[in-house]
Amino acid sequence: MTKTFQEVSPQQLAQTLQTDIEKGLSSAEAESRNQRLGRNELSREKPESLWAILLRQINSLIVWILATASVVSFLMGDTVEGFAVLAVIVINAATGFILEYNARESMEALRKLDTTPARVQRDGLIMEIHSENVTEGDILVLEAGDLVPADANIVQSNQLEVDESALTGESLPSAKRVEPSAADAPLGDQHNRLFKGTAVTSGNAKAIVTGIGQATELGKIATMVHQAKRTATPLEAKLDSLAKVLIWITIGLAMLFLVVGLLRGEQTKQLIETAVALAIAAIPEGMSVVATVALAYGMLRLAEKKVIVKRLSAVETLGGTNVIFTDKTGTLTQNKIEVQQLHFPAGDLLVTLRPGKNGREEMELAGEDLNLSSSKEFELLARVGALANNAQLNSGEPDSKQIGDPVEIALLRFAEGAGIDLHAFSSKYIRKAEQAFSSDTRIMGTLHESEGTYYVSVKGAVEEVCELCHWESDSKRQEDLAISELMAAQGLRTLAFAYRESGQIPAEDFTREEKLAYLGLIGFLDPPLTEVTPALQACSNAGIKVIMVTGDHPATSLNIARQVELVGPDEQLVLTGKDLQAFDFSSETDRDKILRCQVFARVNPAQKLDMIDFYQKRGDIVGMTGDGVNDAPALKKSDIGIAMGLRGTAVAAEAADMILKDDSFSSIVKAIGQGRVIFENIRKFIVFLLSCNMSEIFVVTFAGFLGVGNPLLPLQILFINIITDVFPALALGVGKENNKLMHSPPRDPKKPVLEMKDWRRIVYYALVITVCVLGVFWYGTSQLGLNQMEGNTVTFYTLSLAQLLHVFNLYSSKGSFFYNEITRNKFIWQAQGLCILILLSTYFIPLLKQVLSLHTLDIQSFILVLIGAILPLLLSQSARMISSYL
The missing domain is CATH 3.40.50.1000 (HAD superfamily/HAD-like)
Incomplete structure (x- = not known):
């Protein structure tokens, strides 16, 4: 067929699809088409295998470097160290695997739309079948309340309206008709077409199926969902970039150290051990865990604010x-239709409905002539809107599901707000006849009787209603037509209203028997939140x-x-x-x-x-x-x-x-604020972790170049990275909110997590800690007579405590040392206490002491450790104070 479906007549389409509009397909032909065209269902995206998810967790350069370090440790006989590095790899991989497994997405929600029954005409009989068995050329039989099982063209229609909001975004149901639409009409304007997954709100119809499964508009959307690939979030991409920088730093330092060591004729085993120590020192093993916890904590905060996060990294992404x-x-x-504006020949009124007492809605009016609200015309407009109406309003239950056309529900709410008791009203006015809305007449009329008086109530398209009314002059009629066009240009859906009263029973065509009295216009709108x-x-x-x-x-x-x-x-x-x-x-x-x-x-x-x-x-x-x-x-x-x-x-x-x-746009603003706080916290703990790790790199590297031995063992470095680094970093990651972040532009998405000023701070902090720690190691071994193992112990405790105190350097520039976001963070103090207890346990528990190769220290050594730990903090704060005065 060369034409699009919306521009062909039912007869042309039936001929093309080889079907009978009156009898439908034969059962044999329907079965044949099912075999040839497949089932009327959406294809399911094959979920990623568990092995693929697991492989992605371990397929990274950082993991391979750690794995290499573990293998080297095993080969050199350092079994405990090898197992410790393997444990870090397993913990990180398990964390990522669990998160990704829980976040796997499927198309099950789309498939649920396919499980509804469908009524079709086959062999001249109407039968109910599973929607999956509907095929191209089937004649659908649809009534109010049905879900459309496939894309189709209408061949018969009776007051048919379809809710297409989920597919097109239209608030109002779309009125459907048989006549073809324009070839280039968008979905919302294809009035002779029905689409899979939409719902019939009123009327009934027959339609020829033109597309099933993936060939439907819903299927095309499903295909786009499959094809719309998610790229890595900005945070993931930036952390990956940062990891690559760390890897090159590790490789560069290790190679430099090996070359220099070989040229100096040092032992190969010692050089390899030092290279392993460098690899472990350079990689912040706890960074991914800390980032996960920081994001999870933000996720919990957002859950309290009615925001559910499916992917942890999405919290930070929203912040950027x-x-x-x-x-x-x-x-x-609000996704509901309300009466917005009233136009009378004498003036206009703006309407606002608000929840009142006992579940009834109260009306607020605004306009130049509020006296119109007490006029007979106002009461008649509300009455006609309630009489020319087939909807039902569950008064007293504003949140319950209302029955009927949304426009008619809005008219009932307007009538109730105007003071009409709808229950008593329906008992007083007995319906005698109705002229239903059709695409030909474009009006709806009802005839009611009350105490011997007959009331004709009419609503509909402005042009048609105006034709039925008596006018003082044609200019008056043209004036109201122009006003209706102006209201439409303002985005309002406009209906005109008219009435007539009679002491005698009107004729069958009661809307046209005599001229009606014109009442005015009502403009409807889906009101903003x-x-x-x-x-x-x-x-x-x-x-x-x-x-x-x-x-x-x-x-x-x-x-x-x-x-x-x-x-x-x-x-x-x-x-x-x-x-x-x-x-x-x-x-x-x-x-x-x-x-x-x-x-x-x-x-x-x-x-x-x-x-x-x-x-x-x-x-x-x-x-x-x-x-x-x-x-x-x-x-x-x-x-x-x-x-x-x-x-x-x-x-x-x-x-x-x-x-x-809560469907609240304001919740998005809260989420954005939380996302910005999380990114700031992540940036802080990365600065903390990297300055600590870089101090470890400098300690090992400078000691090797100076030929003073190896002040830290690989397992000691790993312990510091996992324990004394991670807990303060976790505390930084769950820091309190900073409302000032929402009064500045979002950070440049092209910039990395760490800018040049952050790297300068990291190098400065690392150098200060390194100088103090190496000074302690040198003084202890050369002046106090400590042996190599005792020197390792002094260096281990000095570096651990120096890094714990280093967290107090990371408050923002506007804070003071004693009162800032760091000192106000209770988690910081908890982390400090926990880490100190762990360090004490490594000294007093023999097994831990043996595993970490630690030795007993005298009082002089302990004093030396305290001085070496506090001195970096004092030097950093002194430099900060001096720079603030410059």
């Missing part, structure tokens, strides 16, 4: 986000650009963007999916227009992916919020996908990295 794409429906708006505006302002203060990307109408989208103050009140720029199709992303003009625009409407899932990719290629870290099936690919493609937990679909939740349990 500088662009957020947000859906409109259900994210910036009240907390969105301050949240958007907080994003602006934090230097984060927020962009609305929706499948809804351009005018509606721009109106909502203005109301929540995403854009200014005079903003006119809104781009549609059609505009993006015509854009050349290599053109500077088109690129500038995209960058200036903050509202994109009628955008399909593929275009959302293109937009995210466009910003990611610029170097931005992109967050994406959404709740519908149509958002799933973009949620997965983005650096950080955020799904709505209350109104969101299971598909969106599966594709996302984070889920908002």
Whole structure:
């Protein structure tokens, strides 16, 4: 077929698909097509094997260097040291494996949409089958409440409306008809098409199946979810880069040390032992564990704030986000239709409904003429809206599921807010007849009787209702038509209302028997969420650009963007999916227009992916919020996908990295703040770990070059890295929040975790500690007469205590030494106490003392250890104080 499905007639389509509109397929033909075309189900992404996950944990250069060090230790007879290094490898691999195994994603949520039954017409009979057995050419029989099992073209329709919000982002149900749509119509405007996974809200229809399984629009989205590969998060990428730097430092120092040692004629065994010590000293074995704990602690904090994190690194990623794409429906708006504006011939009123007493809603009105609220026209408008209505309102239960068309539910709420008791009202006005809405008449009329008086109530499209009414002049009618167009341009869905009263039973065509009295217009809108505006302002203060990307109408989208103050009140720029199709992303003009625009409407899932990719290629870290099936690919493609937990679909939740349990955009701002705090904490503990590790490298290297022996053994270095380094680093990683971080722009995503100023600090701290520790080693062995093993013991305790005290150097520049975020952190003091107890146990427990090759010290040696441990802190603080005065 050369034409698209939406532009062909039912007869042409039936001929092309070789099916009978009246009888459907034969059972034999349906079975044949099932065999040939496959089942009507979405393909399942094959999950990554457990072996592949495990292999990834150990397939890194750091692990291979540690493994090499372990093998060398075994070959040289250092069994305890070899097993200790292996234990570090196993612990790190097990931690990563468990986290990744729990985070594996599947397409099960999409498959759940396939398990519904379907009614089809086969062999001239209507039968119910599993939706998986629906095939191309089947005639679907659909009624209100049904899920559409496959993509199809409508061949018969009776007041059919379909909720497509999960697929297109439209707040309102889409009215469907048989007539073909334009060839280039987007999904939301293909009025003769039905799509798999959408829900019939009212009416009934027959439709020819045109696509099943992966060939459906839902299937195409599933394919995009498969193909939208996640790259490493910014934190993961930066830690990997940092690890590579450490590896090259390790290799360079080890090679230099070996070459110099060989040239000096030193023993090969001693040189290899020192190289192993260097390898262990250079690699901060606890860094990945500390990063995991810091992220997990942030995750727990966010859980208390109704934010569920599926991937730990996603917390930090959100902290670095500088662009957020947000859906409109259900994210910036309440995803429910409300009466927004009333237009009477005498004036306008703005309507706001708020929860009142006993579950009933109370109405607040605004306008130039509030006397209209007590006029007969106001009461008649509310009454007609409640009579020309087939919905049911569960009064007293505002959060319960309401039954009927969302617009009609909004009219009942408006009537209730206007003071009408709906229960007594339905008893007073007895319905006698109804003229249902159709695509031909575009009106709905009802006839009610009360105490011998007959009431005709009509609502519908403005042009059609105006044709049925009496007017003083044609200019008055044209004036109201112009007002309705203005309301539509503001993003409101507009209906006109009219009525007539009679003492006699009207004729069968009661809406056209006599001219009606025109009442006015009602504009409906999916209202914005009240907390969105301050949240958007907080994003602006934090230097984060927020962009609305929706499948809804351009005018509606721009109106909502203005109301929540995403854009200014005079903003006119809104781009549609059609505009993006015509854009050349290599053109500077088109690129500038995209960058200036903050509202994109009628955008399909593929275009959302293109937009995210466009910003990611610029170097931005992109967050994406959404709740519908149509958002799933973009949620997965983005650096950080955020799904709505209350109104969101299971598909969106599966594709996302984070889920908002309260659907509040303000929760995203809290998560961003927490992410920034976590990154700052990570940066601090990396500075701490690397300055400690570099001091170990310098101690071993300088001692080797100076020929004064080996002041530290490999197992002693490993013990310091795992115990006395890790616990203070953990305490730094769970530091308290810093609200000032949300009043500055996000960090440059192109910058590494550590900038040049951080590396200068690391080298300075390491040199100060190294000089003091080597000074202690030299003084103890040359002046106090300590032997090599006793010198190792003094060096071990001096370096351990110096590194413990070093944590107090890492407070921010605005703090004081005695009162800052470090001294206020209770975990720091707990870590200090725990590490001191562990160090005492290594001295007083014989087994630990033997394993670490430690010896008993006299009082002079202990005094020397204390002086050597405190001196680096004093020197660092003195230098800091001097630099603050310069």
